[in-house]
Amino acid sequence: MKKVLLLLCSMFFVAVSAQKKGKDYTDILKSKSIYEINAFLRDAHPDDPKRSVLKPRVMEMMKEYIKNAHPADQKVKDMQEMLAMLRRRPSTKITFDEMNAIIKQKQIAKYKAELAAKQSTTVYTPSTAQNTYVVNTAANAAVPNAEAEEFNMLMAVSPVEHKNRTVKILNSLFDNDPNTKDAIIMIQNKSDCNIIVRMEGVGNTKYRLAVPAQGESSIVIEKGQYLFTSLVCGAQYASQKTIERAIMVALGGQ
Template sequence: MKKIFVLLFLSLFALGFSQKKKKSKTKAIVEKETLIIYTEADAESTKEARVIAGFLKQNPGHAKTDYYKKKLIEIIMADNSPAAKPTITPMSKKEVEKMVNNNELNGSKTIVSNTPEASIPERTVNYAGVGSSSAGKKAEPSEKNKKTAAMLTHIFNHDPMDKEAYVNIKNRSKCNLIVKISGKKYYNLDVPASGQNFILVDKGEYVLTTMVCDAKYSSLKKINKDIEIELNLRD
C-alpha cells in the first residue's frame, strides 16, 4: 500500500512539473535584418512610390528607367488625386514630372522647403496649394502625403551627411504590432499583421521593443543606414 502511495505521489509530481514547464515555454521570435535593396521585380509589382524611387536611385541608367519614372509619376498623382481630397488643389503633373526627372526632390521649391528650428533643419512639405472652396486659406496635405514626400526626399537625397535613416518593419506574424523605437528621440510605428510599415528616424542607437503576439521582442540597433527588419514567430 505504501509503495502504491509513493508511486501515485511521484506520478502526480511529474505531471505537475511537466505542465509547469510547458506553461513557462515561450515562443521564440525570428528576426531578420537586411540593408534595403530594391530589385526590378519589386519595382514591377509594387504600388508604392518609395519602392520605385529607391529602385531608380540604386539603378541609374537602367534600360527601363523611363517606364519606371512614368509609373512613379502615375502613383504619386493617384495619391494626390483631388477626388480623394476635394478641398485640396493638388500639385500639377508638370511639377511631379520635374521632380522625378531631376531625381531630386530637394531641387523643387514647390514641394519641399527647409525651415530652421533650434539649429536643426525640419522638412516642410507643400503637396497642395490653395483649396478651391476656401480662398486665401492653405489646405493641409494629408499625413500620408507628408510621409510619402518626406520619404521620397530622403531617397533622392545624395548628401552623404544626411542625418536620417529609413527603417522598414515587415511583420510576418498574424498579430498587429506597435513597435517602440527609443533613443535620443522616441518613435512609435504601427505595423499591421502580415504587412509592413516604415519610418524615418534620426541616425543613432535605439532600442526597438514590441510584442509579437504573446512573445516579447527587444533589440539594440545602431541605425546609420536604411534597414529592413523582418519579425515573425518561430513555428
C-alpha cells in the first residue's frame, strides 16, 4: 500500500512540475501582446474555446501593427507572413520540415534573382570599426580594424566568383539526395552589426561567411563536425554543430 501511495505521490509531483515548467496562459484573454497570443494559439489544444476569441483579435492587432509601422520596420514582413498563415490555418505553428521548405523556397528565389542579375542583390553598409562592434564599450577600443576589413573583402567578390558561388548554392538547394557530401548553411544576422561567421572543421577544413547587419547569407560546406564562431557586435559567439543536413542559424536575436 505504501508503495502505491509513493507512486501516486511521485506521479502527482511530476505532473505539477511539468505544469509549472509550461507557459502560464491564465490571463491570456487580457493580453495585449501579439507574440504572447500567437504563442498561445500555437500551444493550446485545438478545441480550446479561447481560440475563437483570440485568433481574430491577434489578426486585427497584426493588421493594425502593419498599418502603423515605420516603412523600415523589420517586423512588418514577419507580421505579414504570420497573418497570411493565420488566414489559412489555426495557428502559425509549423513543422520542422515545413519550415525548411519555406526557407528553401526563399533561398531559391533569392539566388535565382542574383544569377539573373549577374551580381549580388544584397544591400549592405561596408564595415568600419563602428558598425562591426558596439560603440562606446570597453571592448570596442581594443578591437582592430582587421575584422571590418576582412568583412569588406569577403563581400567584394568578383562577378565570376559570385556566379560560381550562386550556382553552387542553387545546386545544393535543388539536391534532395540525403547521401550528398555537402550541406547548405544559412546564417541570419538579426543584429545591427556586420559579422563574419567562421566554421572550423576537422583538419584544415575552414569556411568564412560574411553576413550584413539585419541580413542573411548562405554557404555550402562539407558535412561533419564544426565549431561555429563569430563576434556579434563585440560579443563572442561559439557553438559546436554536427552538420548532416541543411540548417539555419540565427544570430543576434533578442
